Amino acid sequence: MDVSQYLDIFLDETKEHLQNLNTQILALEQDSENMDTINEIFRAAHSLKGMAGTMGYKRMQTLTHDMENVFSEVRTGSIKVNAPMIDTLFQCLDALEDYLAYIQENADEGDNDNEPLIKELNRILNSKGGEEEKADSQTEETPAKEAATLTTHWMNVECKPEDRQHIKEAMEKGKNIYGMTVIVQEACLLKAARAFLVFKAIEELGEVISTQPSAQDIEDERFELDFSLIVSSEHQLDEVLGAVKKVSEIADAVGDIYVLEEESKTEEPEAVVPTVTQTMQPEVLNKAEKPQTVEKPAVKQPEKKTAAKQQMNRTVRVDIEKLDVLMNLVSELIIAKNSLVSSATGAAGTEQGTGFNEQIEYLESVTTNLHESVMKVRMVPIESVVNKFPRMIRDLTKKLNKQMELYMTGEETELDRTVVDEIGDPLMHLLRNSADHGLESTETRIARGKSPVGSIFLDAYQDGNNVVIEVRDDGNGIDADAVRMKAVEREFMTEEQAAAASDEDIISLLFEPGFSTAKQVSDVSGRGVGLDVVKSKIESLSGEVEVKTKLGEGSTFIIRLPLTLAIIQALMVVVGGEKYAISLGGIQTIEDVDPKEVKTVQSKEVIHLRGSVIPLIRLDEVLDIESKREPDENMVVVIVKKGDKLAGLVIDELIGQQEIVIKSMGKYINKCKFISGATILGDGEIALILDANALI
Amino acid sequence: MAYEISTQVNEIIQYVVVRIGEEQYGIDIKYIDNIVRMQSITRVPKVPAHLKGVINLRGEVIPVMSLRIKMDMDEDEITKDTRIIILKINHDGIGLMVDSVKEVVSLNVAEIEKVSFENRDERNAFVQGIGKQGDSLISLLDINAVLQE
Numbered sequence A: 001m002d003v004s005q006y007l008d009i010f011l012d013e014t015k016e017h018l019q020n021l022n023t024q025i026l027a028l029e030q031d032s033e034n035m036d037t038i039n040e041i042f043r044a045a046h047s048l049k050g051m052a053g054t055m056g057y058k059r060m061q062t063l064t065h066d067m068e069n070v071f072s073e074v075r076t077g078s079i080k081v082n083a084p085m086i087d088t089l090f091q092c093l094d095a096l097e098d099y100l101a102y103i104q105e106n107a108d109e110g111d112n113d114n115e116p117l118i119k120e121l122n123r124i125l126n127s128k129g130g131e132e133e134k135a136d137s138q139t140e141e142t143p144a145k146e147a148a149t150l151t152t153h154w155m156n157v158e159c160k161p162e163d164r165q166h167i168k169e170a171m172e173k174g175k176n177i178y179g180m181t182v183i184v185q186e187a188c189l190l191k192a193a194r195a196f197l198v199f200k201a202i203e204e205l206g207e208v209i210s211t212q213p214s215a216q217d218i219e220d221e222r223f224e225l226d227f228s229l230i231v232s233s234e235h236q237l238d239e240v241l242g243a244v245k246k247v248s249e250i251a252d253a254v255g256d257i258y259v260l261e262e263e264s265k266t267e268e269p270e271a272v273v274p275t276v277t278q279t280m281q282p283e284v285l286n287k288a289e290k291p292q293t294v295e296k297p298a299v300k301q302p303e304k305k306t307a308a309k310q311q312m313n314r315t316v317r318v319d320i321e322k323l324d325v326l327m328n329l330v331s332e333l334i335i336a337k338n339s340l341v342s343s344a345t346g347a348a349g350t351e352q353g354t355g356f357n358e359q360i361e362y363l364e365s366v367t368t369n370l371h372e373s374v375m376k377v378r379m380v381p382i383e384s385v386v387n388k389f390p391r392m393i394r395d396l397t398k399k400l401n402k403q404m405e406l407y408m409t410g411e412e413t414e415l416d417r418t419v420v421d422e423i424g425d426p427l428m429h430l431l432r433n434s435a436d437h438g439l440e441s442t443e444t445r446i447a448r449g450k451s452p453v454g455s456i457f458l459d460a461y462q463d464g465n466n467v468v469i470e471v472r473d474d475g476n477g478i479d480a481d482a483v484r485m486k487a488v489e490r491e492f493m494t495e496e497q498a499a500a501a502s503d504e505d506i507i508s509l510l511f512e513p514g515f516s517t518a519k520q521v522s523d524v525s526g527r528g529v530g531l532d533v534v535k536s537k538i539e540s541l542s543g544e545v546e547v548k549t550k551l552g553e554g555s556t557f558i559i560r561l562p563l564t565l566a567i568i569q570a571l572m573v574v575v576g577g578e579k580y581a582i583s584l585g586g587i588q589t590i591e592d593v594d595p596k597e598v599k600t601v602q603s604k605e606v607i608h609l610r611g612s613v614i615p616l617i618r619l620d621e622v623l624d625i626e627s628k629r630e631p632d633e634n635m636v637v638v639i640v641k642k643g644d645k646l647a648g649l650v651i652d653e654l655i656g657q658q659e660i661v662i663k664s665m666g667k668y669i670n671k672c673k674f675i676s677g678a679t680i681l682g683d684g685e686i687a688l689i690l691d692a693n694a695l696i
Numbered sequence B: 001m002a003y004e005i006s007t008q009v010n011e012i013i014q015y016v017v018v019r020i021g022e023e024q025y026g027i028d029i030k031y032i033d034n035i036v037r038m039q040s041i042t043r044v045p046k047v048p049a050h051l052k053g054v055i056n057l058r059g060e061v062i063p064v065m066s067l068r069i070k071m072d073m074d075e076d077e078i079t080k081d082t083r084i085i086i087l088k089i090n091h092d093g094i095g096l097m098v099d100s101v102k103e104v105v106s107l108n109v110a111e112i113e114k115v116s117f118e119n120r121d122e123r124n125a126f127v128q129g130i131g132k133q134g135d136s137l138i139s140l141l142d143i144n145a146v147l148q149e
Helices: A004-030 A035-055 A058-076 A083-106 A115-126 A138-150 A161-172 A191-205 A215-219 A237-246 A263-267 A273-279 A289-294 A297-311 A320-347 A351-378 A389-400 A417-438 A442-447 A480-489 A495-500 A503-511 A531-540 B002-009 B143-147
Strands: A176-184 A206-212 A226-233 A250-257 A379-381 A404-409 A414-416 A454-463 A466-473 A544-550 A554-562 A567-575 A578-583 A587-593 A599-601 A604-609 A612-618 A635-642 A645-651 A653-661 A675-680 A686-690 B012-020 B023-028 B032-037 B051-057 B060-066 B083-089 B092-098 B100-108 B127-133 B136-141
Touching: A004 A035, A004 A083, A004 A389, A035 A058, A058 A083, A058 A115, A083 A115, A161 A176, A161 A206, A161 A226, A176 A191, A176 A237, A191 A206, A191 A215, A191 A226, A191 A237, A191 A250, A206 A215, A237 A250, A320 A351, A320 A417, A320 A567, A320 A653, A351 A379, A379 A417, A389 A404, A389 A417, A414 A417, A417 A454, A417 A466, A417 A531, A417 A554, A480 A495, A480 A503, A503 A531, A503 A544, A531 A544, A567 A635, A567 A645, A578 A653, A587 A604, A587 A645, A653 A675, A686 B051, B012 B083, B012 B092, B012 B136, B023 B100, B051 B092, B083 B100, B083 B143, B100 B127, B100 B136, B136 B143
Parallel strands: A404 A454, A578 A686, A612 A645, B023 B136, B060 B092
Antiparallel strands: A176 A226, A176 A250, A206 A226, A379 A414, A454 A466, A466 A554, A544 A554, A567 A578, A567 A653, A587 A635, A599 A604, A604 A612, A635 A645, A675 A686, B012 B023, B012 B100, B032 B083, B051 B060, B083 B092, B127 B136
């Protein structure tokens, strides 16, 4: 079978299952008795195995199979969850991720058998008291064992009044009534199809009266490894069972003469059932069956429905490229709209012009709405990225031998897909940094009267047109003096400069390339490639990062990201006859300044504005162009803010606010740092986008 | 087998012949996406002089390079014949300004005289071979060298 066309789906779904397993096993570590968690793990492992099998990845299948075995024993309670076992399971997940990565690269699972892990899994399996020997070839052994306990399974088949009627009629006709349980092989992939063949085989010899689970559920494959039937037939039991067993991938079929119970007895099956449940292997026990056997049939129905609902994911997977195309079309539309706006300003004033303007305003609201909805489609919760962090912190706890706990809020905060894809690594760096450098060792914490368990917080929330992600720890904080010494040692500044610099300036050195203060180079962080990489990554996403710290109390890294990258609100300005766009995000005010108010401080031009001293940046000088204003004319100054810093950009003229589409300039033009891209204006002209942050 | 070898020898490459100053240059047609008339170029500050700026090509922002400046010749003189050759390499576009576009020629690989590295001087640093078309010579541009910094 050619399965390559399913490869993408396989990769996506396997990733989801692995993430799910990671989360659930973490939960299991906290609460080893939680049945829901265990069941969820079992289901995920089972699906993984099935998927790997279908795709023909034998090694992956073997590993997941053995993992599933362990979970199944945990489910029955014959193995207790313990720390080494959790460790092994995490290692298995890592191994599966490796397989997946290999498959993604080479469309092949590679040749790592992960022998030690499989041995370890089997050792765990065999450690459960030895009452049942489980060899590697488990599939062949289980059916026999199941058969012994399953012979009574068919007794639970519920009999509706009309079924009783059928049974009575059939008995009157002299037919035999059999109850039987059919067990499907564990490796069987198309269970519903096998069940269908079983039904077909039986119908050649007799008639199926009732099934457990219902025929619909069997058809939808909502059963695990067995299903039970009540059958009427003229033939002998052995013949019917034989026909069933002939269907391939059927492990076994057992049955007996079905005796119709007394009316009163069917209404109160509790008397029989509990003893049966105890002897049954839960491995093959349909999960939904437990409540069913005890409860009245009427209660069972809604319960099943909720289960089915959870499985149904009401989403559509869309290729990000298709969304990009859609996004580009919306961009084009906005450009076209802008050009209509600019040509309409010519016609304004006339009677025709007003009607035209109304239409344009209407078009404007439509394009804005369209833009917003396309943006929303591209938004994904950061959950998919931050989900892997609890696991990482757990591993770090062991590696660094520090006790710590991660608290996350705002996982549902949404960001543009492209941003979410890129934000994982910087966040991971920051968390590792907090765990390694931020938090003190357990002994130090106790000595300082802090809780021995360190806390790391990851909070995400939306703030206007930005999303803020904070990584906070209650550790040692950053020692500005230690950084100061390091700065001198590393020749980042002289001793005098270091002594004169403010703590904030000193701490911002941490984001400089090649500056790492960890005393030891550890596996976790401290290669000097942490924070500067974080900074450049965040900046490449048009975001910013800052740090706040208090010695002895902890530090907070604050990342600020724009909600969207492609379309922004910008202020259009003219400098020396050229048009430029400045993102509206950083702009505080626009001021009209008399050149006489400009003072010189340390040979830099500044202005006093409402009590603060603001340095001036003359854009004509920065952009290598002649200003068209006379020196004694009043200056137009755009006040921009970056963090706590303000600066005034001197421009020639203001055009106004406009929605602009950011276009890449291609890789052949090595644009300078403060040009973040280009945009196409309504008249087809190009304006460059100035990054005010890079200018300050 | 013999046939295959002979086709290899007789391989034909098409070149667009452009004029820069008095010389003719050939650009392999497989790199060319489009040829457009001169249009307004938006200057980009702080870039090397040979990068003239960016143009709007049907909604795409494409940088434009002056071949003259790149090859240490005089500044371009914009005339009605000035053209921008749009190259597309791995989806990235770049425009080359030339004085005029002459024709498309088909050259047999066998007729192309290779220029070895030792013989490449300042101006010919970007020429990978010389093709003959009748009496005239065409310097065949090494596009990768042209686009390198």
